[in-house]
Amino acid sequence: MIQTLTRLEQLRATISAWKREGLRVGFVPTMGNLHAGHYSLVTLARQHADRVVSSVFVNPTQFGPNEDFTRYPRTPEADTRGLAAAGCDALWLPEVEAMYPFGVELAAKIHVPGVSGVLEGACRPGHFDGVCTVVTRLFNQVQPDVAAFGRKDFQQLAVIRQLVADLQMPVEILAGEIVREDDGLAMSSRNQYLSPDERAVAPAIHRTLLAMHASMQAGVPRARVEAEADAALRSAGFVPDYAVVRRPDFSEPADGEGGARVALIAARLGRTRLIDNVEFDLPA
Numbered sequence: 001m002i003q004t005l006t007r008l009e010q011l012r013a014t015i016s017a018w019k020r021e022g023l024r025v026g027f028v029p030t031m032g033n034l035h036a037g038h039y040s041l042v043t044l045a046r047q048h049a050d051r052v053v054s055s056v057f058v059n060p061t062q063f064g065p066n067e068d069f070t071r072y073p074r075t076p077e078a079d080t081r082g083l084a085a086a087g088c089d090a091l092w093l094p095e096v097e098a099m100y101p102f103g104v105e106l107a108a109k110i111h112v113p114g115v116s117g118v119l120e121g122a123c124r125p126g127h128f129d130g131v132c133t134v135v136t137r138l139f140n141q142v143q144p145d146v147a148a149f150g151r152k153d154f155q156q157l158a159v160i161r162q163l164v165a166d167l168q169m170p171v172e173i174l175a176g177e178i179v180r181e182d183d184g185l186a187m188s189s190r191n192q193y194l195s196p197d198e199r200a201v202a203p204a205i206h207r208t209l210l211a212m213h214a215s216m217q218a219g220v221p222r223a224r225v226e227a228e229a230d231a232a233l234r235s236a237g238f239v240p241d242y243a244v245v246r247r248p249d250f251s252e253p254a255d256g257e258g259g260a261r262v263a264l265i266a267a268r269l270g271r272t273r274l275i276d277n278v279e280f281d282l283p284a
């Protein structure tokens with residue numbers, strides 16, 4: 001049985017009661033319109049905690065002025081049912097006033113320099129400030145021992161790890177694997193914006209990432225791998241924001257150098273912007 005909590009006092013009372021019993025609290029923050037990827041994070045959090053809270057809050061401060069805040073899908077009933085089935089104990093469903101008591105304009109903001117400025121941060125100015133601002137607030141509200149984030153948002157995970165380390169927050173960050181449709185498309189709430197024709201094309205992002213991995217393994221120079229990926233995406237009908245291979249800290253590796261890599265793509269298909277990535281190792 002899941003409890004739905006809409007007031008901060010209710011949330012705090014619930015968490016305090018659990019903590020008095022010595023229970024560990026796991027947390028899965030979301031923006032709702034939940035899918036199997038989110039539910040796998042609930043399962044992951046449950047493996048590291050005695051109780052799991054998930055939040056659904058479409059955070060206005062992480063959307064740019066021309067982005068999809070108003071049309072972002074809101075499906076609270078289905079989300080509640082899905083979370084209950086996934087074994088979540090409580091759903092934190094704050095109104096915007098509970099999250100930003102002084103209003104969005106006067107809200108204290110959190111900026112994590114460096115890692116927030118490249119790739120997604122460069123394409124979506126202010127996006128990670130909004131994410132860090134809301135995640136800090138959510139952590140203050142929920143006071144979790146562990147919190148789970150998906151690897152599909154590879155850069156978001158890195159930004160949050162840095163936020164937690166720098167502000168010395170007592171929260172362990174767990175990373176959940178990317179959950180894919182049968183044809184390889186990474187699950188995302190934004191997939192439902194795709195028309196049937198676009199949906200048929202969308203798995204090309206994952207195929208392109210796999211081709212980037214294969215080319216890097218074969219020793220193809222990185223600049224060529226990235227140029228070929230960009231061309232493949234364009235010929236499939238995408239407008240790429242980036243298609244790159246980086247070290248996990250987003251620095252640019254030299255050709256011939258071994259170590260951990262991530263191929264990352266962000267690309268638009270019609271009005272829908274999709275992101276995905278593949279992590280791999282190159283031999284030294």
Ligand code: PAF
Binds near residue numbers: 059062
């Ligand atoms: O990944 C998301 O869904 C959001 O960025 C998050 C972490 C819930 C913050 O609004």
